[in-house]
Amino acid sequence: MSFRPPSRNPAFETTRWGSRVKPGMTISYMAQKIQVEVIKKEQVTEKVYLVTFRLVEPPTIDFRAGQNMMLMVAPGVNRTMSIASPPSEKSDLLMVHDISPMGLGAKWTLGLKIGDRAAIVAPTGGAL
Secondary structure, eight states: OOOOOOOOOTOEETTTTTTTTTTTTOOOOEEEEEEEEEEEEOOOOOEEEEEEEEEEEESSSOOTTTTTEEEEETTTTEEEEEOOOOOOOEEEEEEEEEEEEHHHHHHHHHHTTTEHHHHHHEEEEEEE
């Protein structure tokens, strides 16, 4: 039995990330550094918080359901959280955070106040 590579379909090309796209098509779901502002923070259970971020720069992004955002919680320390808002919400991102077991990310979330600004990278992972 010999290995046969998959047949090449001329209607598609492979990007440097391994995605198959039609020639000339651009992928708009690329991760980028984003400045956000906390506009809502709500404790929904003893250990779960909902945090809504408003995008400052850029003012909107495109993402798909199942993608994530990477929070810069301390110098050299990042935490990845799922984006809980629907893709139709292009200027606000909702994060649901279970703060147990009280690591750096949880302490960062607890310290957030309405009006605080933060840097994130989004969208990452998920349905690319």
